[in-house]
Amino acid sequence: MDASQLSIKLFLLSLLCTIIMFKSVTWSSKIHCNQKDMNTLLHFKQGVIDPSGMISSWFPKLDCCQWKGVKCDNITGRVTQLHLPCHTNQPKFVDIGEKDDKSNCLTGKFSLTFLELEFLSYLNFSNNDFKSMQYRSMSSHKCDGLSRGNPPLLSGNSTNLLYLDLSYNFDLLLDNLQWISHLSSLQYLNLGGVHLLHKEIDWLQSVTMLPSLLELHLESCQLENIYPSLHYANLTSLQVLNLADNSFLSDEFPSWLFNLSSDISQIDLSQNQIHGQLPKILPKLRSIKSLILSSNYLKGIIPNWFGQLEQLQELDLSNNFLSGPIPESLGNISSLIELILELNELNGSLPDDLGQLFNLETLLVSKNLFTGIVYDRNLLSSANLKQFSMSSPALIFDCDPEWVPPFQLILIYLGYVKEKLPSWLFTQSSLKYLHIRHSIVSFGPLDKFWNFATQLEYYNLFNNTINGDITNVLLSSKVVALSSNNLRGGMPRISPAVVVLILDNNSLSGSIYPLLCDKMTYKSNLTILSMSNTNLSGELTDCWNNWKSLIFVSLRHNNLTGKIPRSIGSLFDLRYLYLKSNKIFGEVPFSLRKCKNLRILDLSHNNISGAIPSWLGQLSFRGLQLRSNQFSGNIPTQICELRSLVVIDFESNKLSGPIPNCLRNITAMLFSYISTHTVDAILKVPGMRRLRFGTGISMLVKGNELQYHMMMNAIDLSSNNLSGNVPLEMYMLTGLQSLNLSHNQLMGTIPQEIGNMLELEEIDLSRNNFSGEIPESMSALHYLAVLNLSFNKFLGKIPLGTQLGSTNLSYIGNPDLCGLPLTKICPHEEKSHNTKLTxxxxxxxxxxxxxxxxxxxxxxxxxxxxxxxxxxxxxxxxxxxxxxxxxxxxxxxx
Structure with missing residues (x-):
């Protein structure tokens, strides 16, 4: 072995020894989790229910710095971050009011023991499902709750916390916020969606004790009081204030905003209920950049001093009751990027100064009462414009046919356009969203327009005069809404990209077969199919298994015939099926039981026969409408298994036998807070805005058939052959609003329990065999507007009550009834009348x-x-x- 080889081996040996020594030093000096912090976290875990094992790694044998969601300082081993938000699947179609599935989220009690983590700077438990807040300290010598009014947990251990997010714990209820005032270093606070008991806590007093706060988010907290008596608010560092979607009822703007620093960069008070005029204190906020006051009840004019907000970039006053003209001073705000004033009552002409806003990207002023003429010069300087919305009945568009705008729009909304579409529209090669409504205008040549529409992702043409044939026109946008345009011809063709197809209220004709049954070489993405009132004829066809993505199908008011095809049972995601007012016959197919998610089934006004299927009780209905058909047999008791059902409409069939005595199991009809149930839904299309759809149901209420988007709790079993006594359980449905049992063969008496149905607005028991006295308890039904007890066998005196004595038509056909409003005097009253002095x-x-x-x-x-x-x-x-x-x-x- 020569010297060179020996030196190489010695070098490698020394390098290996160095690596081993470094590793041993590193292993020996590795920082472990602080024992005190670990105990604090284990105490926090005690009150938490963890159904999916999110914090299953939190056990003593494992170093807490390796626990899920826990981050420690690399040098001290102290816990600095807790990051455990819950991630839920967001379905693409959501019913309004429907909560996300949080079965995998943390729940139980949220303990404030985390405040004892002295070096904690970041905490995020958003979108979980905590139910309550536990204020008790882990240490016995510290305060044991806030019930005695003592400050929580405290010492100064929590001053390092900078970020706190408990948002979207929708069931979390807080009756105290004193603990927040001790977080003196806090810069970000988000309690959005948390229920703050406004009668118990002074939320504003608590947050004003946070001198470093930069962002405050309290949207959807059910706040009603803004505490105008508070004259001091130390929010000098605040940059973002979000109080959206609360319930403020003050006629004055919150006075504590007088003392806000000019450093504030955003105020968001959208979707509240603040009444009165626009606040006069805003000129003090010279450095404000984003001002959002949308969806309130603001009245009056837009003041000129808005023009003094020189750094304003976003102004949103939409969806209020503002009137008067747009102030010309807004044209002085060269920094303005978004100006949103739609859905108000503004009038006058558009100021020319708006054309000076060369940074403007969004200009939305539709759905107002503007007058005058819009020229191309109004938009000459808006080279950056991306979104443009303008519609008023008296507004006229007058642009040079040869004019080419300096901008390329992404969204445009036009309304009440006269004569012809503006020619510059076809120069917009970047356009993705197009709305044209209420316009008397030529869309010709139509071939040019349909070719232009292929670049769009979304277009909604409503109530125009297109008046063209769309047979075999290829529709390829994600959302195609063409309602009320007098379109003619047969079925169009659609590409795989189409998610929404709405063709209601047109003059189409022929069969639906070409649309559904043509050979498909692709997977359909169609979710919404609505072709009501379009003169369709022929059978429903049996090609529905090609359209398994469908959630909403409406074919109401056509001339469709034949049986309901079996293949419709292959629509496993189907929630809404409307086949009302056609000529459909046969029985309800057994295959429909596979549509487990079906919420509303409307088969009314057809010729469907057979028994009402008992398997309907296995589905998840909210509305079941079978009126005006040929159904026979008994009402199946399985209907009582539909606990979410709020509408039962079996009127005008051939049903017989008794009313099931299990109706009290339908829990949705027991409580008044469910007496009006929202059935609108939101569709989430990837890469697009959320789309809201009406999924209401037509109901015969107070003698009129109306389309409701808020379904009433209603039972209509009228015009059948039902017999026997009405079960007592019927009168235990205390949330019921409308009850119609008329035109049957029912008997028995009305029990006193009917007085507990305080939500009743309509009750019709006419043309039966009811007997006995009308119970006095009916006088307590203060909402009752329609009462019909005619043509029965009632006897005795009619009880007193304004809602019971409005008309004698409610009681005719009962010869043994007496008292007002009838002219017949009761016997005991006649005797006392005869004993009176002359x-x-x-x-x-x-x-x-x-x-x-x-x-x-x-x-x-x-x-x-x-x-x-x-x-x-x-x-x-x-x-x-x-x-x-x-x-x-x-x-x-x-």
């Missing part, structure tokens, strides 16, 4: 009474006055008394 007897009695009264006064007067007059001692005593009283009064006056 008019002459009354006059004689009154004369005797007045004569006796006069004689009594005469005798009493002379008994006193005569004694004073004829008795000397009494006379002297009387006048002495008068003299003393005179002296006493004079002295008091002097």
């Amino acid at each position: 008019e002459e007897e009354c006059d004689e009695l009154y004369s005797s009474f007045y004569m006796g009264l006069g004689i009594g006064f005469f005798m009493g007067f002379w008994g006193v006055f005569g004694t004073i007059l004829f008795n000397r001692r009494c006379r002297h005593a009387y006048f002495r008394f008068l003299h003393q009283m005179y002296d006493y009064v004079i002295q008091k006056i002097i």
Whole structure:
């Protein structure tokens, strides 16, 4: 071995020894989790329910710095971050009011023991499902709760916390915020969606104790009071304030904003209920950059001083009740990027100064009452414009046909366009969203327009006069909405990209077969299919297995015939099926039971026969409408398994037998807070804005058939052959608003329990065999607007009550009823009437009474006055008394 080889081996050996020594030093010096911090986290875990094992790694044998969601300092081993937000699957179609599935999220009690983590700077438990807050400290010597008004947990251990996010724990209820005031270093606070008990806590007083706060998010916290008596608010560092979607009812803007620093960069008060005029204190906020006051109840004019907000970049005053013109001073805000004033009552002409806003990217001023003419010069300087919205009935567009705008729009909304579409529209090669509504305008040549539409992702042409044939036109946008345009011809063709197809209220004709049954070489993405009132004919076809992505199908008011095809049962995601007012016959197919997610089934006004299927009880209905068909047999008891059902409409069929005695199991009808159920839904299309769809149901209420987007709790079993007594469980549905059992063969009495149905607005029991007295408890039904008990066998006196005595038509055909509003006098009232004195007897009695009264006064007067007059001692005593009283009064006056 030569010297060079020996030196190489020695070098490698020394390098290996160095690596081993470094590793051993590193292993020996590795920082472990602080024991105190570990105990604090284990104490926090005690009140937490963890259904999916999110914090299953939190156990003592494992170093807490390796626990899921926990981050420690690399040098000290102290816990610095807790990051455990819950990630839930967001379905693409969501019913309004429907909560996300949080079965995999942390729940139980959220303990404030985390405040004892002295070096904690970041905490995020957003979008979990905590139910309550536990204020008790881990240490026994510290305060054991806030019920006695003591500050929580405290010492100064929590001053390092900079970021706190508990948002979207929708069931979390807080009745105290004193603990927040101790987080003196806090810069970000988000309690959005958390229920703050406004009657129990002064939320503003708590947050004003945070001098370093930069962002405050309290949207959707059910706040109602803004505490205008608070005159001091130390929020000098605040940059973002979000109080959206609360319930403020103040007529004045919150006075504590007077003291906000000019450093604030964003105020968001959208979707509140603040009444009154726009606040006059905003000119103090000279450095404000984003001002959002949308979806409020603001009234009055937009003040000129908005033009003084020289750094303003975003102004959103949409969806209010603002009136008057747009102030010209807005044209002075050269920094303005977004100007959103739509959905108000603004009038006058558009100021020319708006054309000076060369940084403007969004200009949305539609759905107002503007007048005058819009020229191309109004938009000459808007080279950066991306979104443009303008519509008013009296507004006229007058642009040079050869004009080419300096901008390329992404979104455009036009309304009430007259004569023809602006030619510059076809120069917009970047356009993705197009809305044209209420316009008397030529879209010709149509081939040019349909070719232009292929570049769009979304277009909504509503209530226009397109008046063209769309047979075999290829529709390829994600959202195609063409309602009420007088379109003609047969079915168009659609590409795989189409998610929404709406063709309601047009003059199409022929079969739906070409649309559904043409050979498909692709997977359909169609989610919404709506072709109501379009003169379709022929059968429903049996090609539905090609469209398994469908969630909403509406084919109401057509001339469709034949049976409901079996293949419709292959739509496993189907939630809404409307086949009302066609000529469909046969029975409900057994395959429909596979549509487990079906919420509303409307088969009314057809010729469907057979028994109501018992397997319907296995689905998840909210509305079941089978009226005006040929259904027969008994009402299946399985219907009582539909606990979410709020509408049962079986009117005008051939049903017989008794009413099921298990209706009380339908829990949605027990509580008044579910008495109006929102059935609108939101569709989430990837890469696009959320789309809201009405999924209402037509209901016969108070004699009128109306389309409701808020379904009432209603039961209509009228015009059948039902018999027997009405089960007592029917009268236990205390959230019911409308009950119609008329035109049957029902019998028995109305129990006193009907008085507990305080939400009732309509009740019709006419043309049955009910008997007995009308219960006095019905006088408590104060919302009752329609009452019909006619043509039964009721007897006795009609109870008193304004809602019970409005018309005698409610009681005709009951010969044994008496009392108002009927003219028939009840027997006991007639007897008492006969025992009354005649008019002459009354006059004689009154004369005797007045004569006796006069004689009594005469005798009493002379008994006193005569004694004073004829008795000397009494006379002297009387006048002495008068003299003393005179002296006493004079002295008091002097």
